[in-house]
Amino acid sequence: MNYILKIFTQDEKGLIYKISDVIFKYHINIIKNDEFVGEGMFFFRAVLEGKFNQNALIHALRTMLGEHSLIELHEKRKKDIIIFVTKESHCLGDLLIRHYSNELEANIKAVISNYDALENLVSKFGIPYHSIETQNLSRIEHEQRILDCLELYSFDYLVLAKYMRILSPAFVKHFTNRIINIHHSFLPAFIGANPYKQAYERGVKIIGATAHFVNNNLDEGPIITQAVLNISHEYTWQDMQQAGRNIEKNVLSKALELVFEDKIFIYNNKTIIF
Amino acid sequence: MNYILKIFTQDEKGLIYKISDVIFKYHINIIKNDEFVGEGMFFFRAVLEGKFNQNALIHALRTMLGEHSLIELHEKRKKDIIIFVTKESHCLGDLLIRHYSNELEANIKAVISNYDALENLVSKFGIPYHSIETQNLSRIEHEQRILDCLELYSFDYLVLAKYMRILSPAFVKHFTNRIINIHHSFLPAFIGANPYKQAYERGVKIIGATAHFVNNNLDEGPIITQAVLNISHEYTWQDMQQAGRNIEKNVLSKALELVFEDKIFIYNNKTIIF
Amino acid sequence: MNYILKIFTQDEKGLIYKISDVIFKYHINIIKNDEFVGEGMFFFRAVLEGKFNQNALIHALRTMLGEHSLIELHEKRKKDIIIFVTKESHCLGDLLIRHYSNELEANIKAVISNYDALENLVSKFGIPYHSIETQNLSRIEHEQRILDCLELYSFDYLVLAKYMRILSPAFVKHFTNRIINIHHSFLPAFIGANPYKQAYERGVKIIGATAHFVNNNLDEGPIITQAVLNISHEYTWQDMQQAGRNIEKNVLSKALELVFEDKIFIYNNKTIIF
Amino acid sequence: MNYILKIFTQDEKGLIYKISDVIFKYHINIIKNDEFVGEGMFFFRAVLEGKFNQNALIHALRTMLGEHSLIELHEKRKKDIIIFVTKESHCLGDLLIRHYSNELEANIKAVISNYDALENLVSKFGIPYHSIETQNLSRIEHEQRILDCLELYSFDYLVLAKYMRILSPAFVKHFTNRIINIHHSFLPAFIGANPYKQAYERGVKIIGATAHFVNNNLDEGPIITQAVLNISHEYTWQDMQQAGRNIEKNVLSKALELVFEDKIFIYNNKTIIF
CATH class of the missing domain: 3.40.50.170 (Formyl transferase, N-terminal domain)
Structure with a gap:
């Protein structure tokens, strides 16, 4: 099963490291990821592969990124x-x-x-x-x-x-x-x-x-x-x-x-x- | 010597024939010609080759096309x-x-x-x-x-x-x-x-x-x-x-x-x- | 009724004049025409409008252009x-x-x-x-x-x-x-x-x-x-x-x-x- | 001072995390990074910003990635x-x-x-x-x-x-x-x-x-x-x-x-x- 993770938040140092750190700890494989920084904002999209607790991942990312970040995770589907x-x-x-x-x-x-x-x-x-x-x-x-x-x-x-x-x-x-x-x-x-x-x-x-x-x-x-x-x-x-x-x-x-x-x-x- | 002839006039039937007729009578070779009719107007451009009396050609074309037509003829030059x-x-x-x-x-x-x-x-x-x-x-x-x-x-x-x-x-x-x-x-x-x-x-x-x-x-x-x-x-x-x-x-x-x-x-x- | 006329023949001086002369004599209106000369050959296509004897036009063009020319004339149709x-x-x-x-x-x-x-x-x-x-x-x-x-x-x-x-x-x-x-x-x-x-x-x-x-x-x-x-x-x-x-x-x-x-x-x- | 880091190695799980982990530990900011996986190989390029010991970073990356990896780091210059x-x-x-x-x-x-x-x-x-x-x-x-x-x-x-x-x-x-x-x-x-x-x-x-x-x-x-x-x-x-x-x-x-x-x-x- 593949998942799409999208994150949108204020840019700061080390975000890619911090996000990939969280993902890695859940033993999830990143098939593809892209990021962009513009106008002080950080945009991140990854295709994830594996079996994992979706709510737990979102919770861990939210704890790290804060309430004001957009975090979307859902199965790849038509x-x-x-x-x-x-x-x-x-x-x-x-x-x-x-x-x-x-x-x-x-x-x-x-x-x-x-x-x-x-x-x-x-x-x-x-x-x-x-x-x-x-x-x-x-x-x-x-x-x-x-x-x-x-x-x-x-x-x-x-x-x-x-x-x-x-x-x-x-x-x-x-x-x-x-x-x-x-x-x-x-x-x-x-x-x-x-x-x-x-x-x-x-x-x-x-x-x-x-x-x-x-x-x-x-x-x-x-x-x-x-x-x-x-x-x-x-x-x-x-x-x-x-x-x-x-x-x-x-x-x-x-x-x-x-x-x-x-x-x-x-x-x-x-x-x-x- | 090559010449550029440009004609711009109200469209009417047979213009290409009439123009090429005039040019042919001066024994001028048309190397390339293009024409376009749009919004009721006729646009014509030809590259001419040969030795001929330029004023005579312009005069003949003007006689045929009338005073209100634009007729430009000049040598190809930088x-x-x-x-x-x-x-x-x-x-x-x-x-x-x-x-x-x-x-x-x-x-x-x-x-x-x-x-x-x-x-x-x-x-x-x-x-x-x-x-x-x-x-x-x-x-x-x-x-x-x-x-x-x-x-x-x-x-x-x-x-x-x-x-x-x-x-x-x-x-x-x-x-x-x-x-x-x-x-x-x-x-x-x-x-x-x-x-x-x-x-x-x-x-x-x-x-x-x-x-x-x-x-x-x-x-x-x-x-x-x-x-x-x-x-x-x-x-x-x-x-x-x-x-x-x-x-x-x-x-x-x-x-x-x-x-x-x-x-x-x-x-x-x-x-x-x- | 509109017709497509296509001509393909050896290039020579005055072809456009000669062709438009024939067409003009049949009182046919040329809506659009294009011609190209390359590798010594002359290519001509025109959209014609009017009522006329198709065989007579083809015959007149063939007489003028000779047996070896390609002359195609047909009604515009699906x-x-x-x-x-x-x-x-x-x-x-x-x-x-x-x-x-x-x-x-x-x-x-x-x-x-x-x-x-x-x-x-x-x-x-x-x-x-x-x-x-x-x-x-x-x-x-x-x-x-x-x-x-x-x-x-x-x-x-x-x-x-x-x-x-x-x-x-x-x-x-x-x-x-x-x-x-x-x-x-x-x-x-x-x-x-x-x-x-x-x-x-x-x-x-x-x-x-x-x-x-x-x-x-x-x-x-x-x-x-x-x-x-x-x-x-x-x-x-x-x-x-x-x-x-x-x-x-x-x-x-x-x-x-x-x-x-x-x-x-x-x-x-x-x-x-x- | 900006640096370009290029890495080319066999693909494996968690590479982005591992690389960004090393870079983060040296307190280096990643201004931009790109990665691509194709034909089983992993390609990574980052623009780094900061003051750091270049040899130490290369050494740390090589220790982690192994001898067969290509690791290039140099100052951005004409x-x-x-x-x-x-x-x-x-x-x-x-x-x-x-x-x-x-x-x-x-x-x-x-x-x-x-x-x-x-x-x-x-x-x-x-x-x-x-x-x-x-x-x-x-x-x-x-x-x-x-x-x-x-x-x-x-x-x-x-x-x-x-x-x-x-x-x-x-x-x-x-x-x-x-x-x-x-x-x-x-x-x-x-x-x-x-x-x-x-x-x-x-x-x-x-x-x-x-x-x-x-x-x-x-x-x-x-x-x-x-x-x-x-x-x-x-x-x-x-x-x-x-x-x-x-x-x-x-x-x-x-x-x-x-x-x-x-x-x-x-x-x-x-x-x-x-």
């Missing part, structure tokens, strides 16, 4: 996710195929959409699809229906795979650091609506996509990963949109891989990724 | 440039080495700086260096001294190779589409001062550099070329600055190559590049 | 393809999703495999799947069964989407320049079996994938497109294989896009791509 | 290098400019060439240039003259910055893992002479450059870093050569940065780079 979509199939389709082929370190528990456009595709794979339309509903009412729907499932993360509605701060607050979005621009350029059109107007020579955690401010959450694509004056904004789809799905899948393997720390609205 | 720098040597150094090795399709006529920091380097290559300091001078006075200095030279382009002062609209107006700048960010992200610090604060995973023509609005001129570099949380903004230097010099050199070969059209604050 | 796979689903899945979302400029007529592993996936999309196993069959017999199966369909191209068997020259000869393969290395490095293992052994820092037309020599056909990925010493060859899948599917899709839009010429075992 | 060139200036020029601007973590002690072509450039920077021509000399005699010349200097590394002669195994043996070469292809593709011509013939769509340590087999030493560039059918091999120069100089500089900061281990003809 995560459970709910995917949100609107009408575009490229990101969703990529995740469905990976899921089908057992290449996604997650179980797709359900897909939620504000349209029924993708129900046929999702149903091919035997995954529940909830079409929660917005007609005649206020934002609050619509989000309440989504929250009600989410009650049906246990899940680790919500994945916005081209979900084209903005989630309210009230909604986001329920799932701090648990919502991942793919934004179709190289953030922070072209925040907001139709970034490809903005990119065309500005005449950029490179476009991109950004996967990030969602926080209260639109497109301003911690960035997980980004990728770019060279373009030329020959691209209309529709061409950019078309070409950008490949980048979007690749960036989202890459980001989810990092999330699902518990490789990410969030600090000061930035990510530390091991 | 361009003359003046380089502006402040204190950083990486872009300047790259241009000096290329110039020395005969790999720059331009003659560096002089280097102008607001400091004397790079005089020693430039003088090694026998190129005039004008240190025009800003002390006790208003922006207008300082720019006037630069204008006076530029009077000494004939030149095609001004190249801002990390010149860290903002040029006034009055100055820029003298040299429309003749000033090329390297900006140390992936525009339009991080306009203005210290983009690497801004990039660090935002936690981006990719940084970049942008070469563009200078117009009246800071960092908003037509983009020529851009390049990017993957970074991680391990990069301080000083690390980004250091790593960014390679991108900056490469992007500037690439952009200048395109400028010097007359491969660029500017339209609606965007570039069409053949 | 291509028909047969996909070959073995057991891996990533390239096939990507094509199925694109096909489902109407983003592939082709109809998938059938999938042929030497295993039944992917039948379940393909059948979700209502596409015929032919499992033609190799057991107890010689290579010739196996290929004959494939040929028999192909008789059932009309198709433009065969797409080897991670088909892990080598096709015999006799088989390939039936479909000259009509078979596209994705090879999981940056050709010409690591020809043959298990290129990721070869890449690991050599300690390269970049891996790649290559889409190419299949000819008689293994992995030596004309290259259409390539892409790469940075790796580090931390990658085992299995990690490379895993990471390489994204590259493989992207490269194959990109190559097919170029093929389906008739943008490719093949000459001297190289591709000219407009 | 390296001394000798650059070898033939006639091309781009890599050399880049190093000279970095050296001049204090951005190279090395002192260029001298430049050795088989031609006098670059003497003028090097002399501008006040660096000794030794033109050791090959005329009328056997390979052994020529290399002996180089060895004699090298006797004049103390140095850490020999940098082949487009030195277009093959060094004999006898010569290489004097400087195991101390010679860095830039090869103008994406190794292992296009080993040997004129790789750009080979790349043109094969019709690749991406070209590259590779910096590597030199061993007895031409172009087969451990790879340090690689970079690539997209090309099209429009590139002649001379165009590739021209475009490749930017890649070559960037790759060489990047590799040297890693070498000069003692970030590289060599094992099984591969590099582990922290």
Whole structure:
């Protein structure tokens, strides 16, 4: 059985020694460990192997590191996710195929959409699809229906795979650091609506996509990963949109891989990724 | 002898036929030609070979295309440039080495700086260096001294190779589409001062550099070329600055190559590049 | 209605003029055209718009260009393809999703495999799947069964989407320049079996994938497109294989896009791509 | 004062704990450390800070790790290098400019060439240039003259910055893992002479450059870093050569940065780079 240990605390001298000392005393093997010191903080992640008393290890680490440290220890396991979509199939389709082929370190528990456009595709794979339309509903009412729907499932993360509605701060607050979005621009350029059109107007020579955690401010959450694509004056904004789809799905899948393997720390609205 | 012909006009049916018809009648060989139609406009560039009456060809083309068309024809030749720098040597150094090795399709006529920091380097290559300091001078006075200095030279382009002062609209107006700048960010992200610090604060995973023509609005001129570099949380903004230097010099050199070969059209604050 | 015109002939002076002259006389509008001269040959591709007598246009062009020129003219239309796979689903899945979302400029007529592993996936999309196993069959017999199966369909191209068997020259000869393969290395490095293992052994820092037309020599056909990925010493060859899948599917899709839009010429075992 | 500690030994349980235990007992601060386990071996690099008895630390580590372990400890300092060139200036020029601007973590002690072509450039920077021509000399005699010349200097590394002669195994043996070469292809593709011509013939769509340590087999030493560039059918091999120069100089500089900061281990003809 493998475990992931994550520690986040104020930096001080000898931390690696002290932590590995504790781990060693429990006869646990460290398969891989990474650490980073930045802005006075210490970030540590290790993959542990062996049989041991998890609570005892956490207790020993906490005694040594103090109450204010973050210490997380859990078994390596597949995560459970709910995917949100609107009408575009490229990101969703990529995740469905990976899921089908057992290449996604997650179980797709359900897909939620504000349209029924993708129900046929999702149903091919035997995954529940909830079409929660917005007609005649206020934002609050619509989000309440989504929250009600989410009650049906246990899940680790919500994945916005081209979900084209903005989630309210009230909604986001329920799932701090648990919502991942793919934004179709190289953030922070072209925040907001139709970034490809903005990119065309500005005449950029490179476009991109950004996967990030969602926080209260639109497109301003911690960035997980980004990728770019060279373009030329020959691209209309529709061409950019078309070409950008490949980048979007690749960036989202890459980001989810990092999330699902518990490789990410969030600090000061930035990510530390091991 | 080779010539570059550039035509820019309203698009209409049969333009390529009509233009090649005129050229063919002058017994001129087209070595290479490119055309592009966008936003209702027609852009055409050809490399011509042969002996012919240039004025006659221009006249024939103008008769056919009308007064409102842009028609440029000139011999392929090295361009003359003046380089502006402040204190950083990486872009300047790259241009000096290329110039020395005969790999720059331009003659560096002089280097102008607001400091004397790079005089020693430039003088090694026998190129005039004008240190025009800003002390006790208003922006207008300082720019006037630069204008006076530029009077000494004939030149095609001004190249801002990390010149860290903002040029006034009055100055820029003298040299429309003749000033090329390297900006140390992936525009339009991080306009203005210290983009690497801004990039660090935002936690981006990719940084970049942008070469563009200078117009009246800071960092908003037509983009020529851009390049990017993957970074991680391990990069301080000083690390980004250091790593960014390679991108900056490469992007500037690439952009200048395109400028010097007359491969660029500017339209609606965007570039069409053949 | 749009048409694609492709011309390939010995280069001579005035060809663009002569060709556009013919086209102009038929009152056909050229929406876009590209030409290239290399190794003494002239390559021309145009997108034409209008109503016209196709045979008359071809005849007029042939009269002007001579018998030895290649002149192709056909309506822009979706291509028909047969996909070959073995057991891996990533390239096939990507094509199925694109096909489902109407983003592939082709109809998938059938999938042929030497295993039944992917039948379940393909059948979700209502596409015929032919499992033609190799057991107890010689290579010739196996290929004959494939040929028999192909008789059932009309198709433009065969797409080897991670088909892990080598096709015999006799088989390939039936479909000259009509078979596209994705090879999981940056050709010409690591020809043959298990290129990721070869890449690991050599300690390269970049891996790649290559889409190419299949000819008689293994992995030596004309290259259409390539892409790469940075790796580090931390990658085992299995990690490379895993990471390489994204590259493989992207490269194959990109190559097919170029093929389906008739943008490719093949000459001297190289591709000219407009 | 900062120190670099490098350890290379057979992997076993608890090594990080044991090593950090020893370091902690000497009251030394670890500013940064990296470790990697691969093929049963353990690689460790740390940047240490503090005042301590270096011999005592090494002794303590050796006692714990055993005789067969590699243990290196030295002060962080600029390296001394000798650059070898033939006639091309781009890599050399880049190093000279970095050296001049204090951005190279090395002192260029001298430049050795088989031609006098670059003497003028090097002399501008006040660096000794030794033109050791090959005329009328056997390979052994020529290399002996180089060895004699090298006797004049103390140095850490020999940098082949487009030195277009093959060094004999006898010569290489004097400087195991101390010679860095830039090869103008994406190794292992296009080993040997004129790789750009080979790349043109094969019709690749991406070209590259590779910096590597030199061993007895031409172009087969451990790879340090690689970079690539997209090309099209429009590139002649001379165009590739021209475009490749930017890649070559960037790759060489990047590799040297890693070498000069003692970030590289060599094992099984591969590099582990922290």
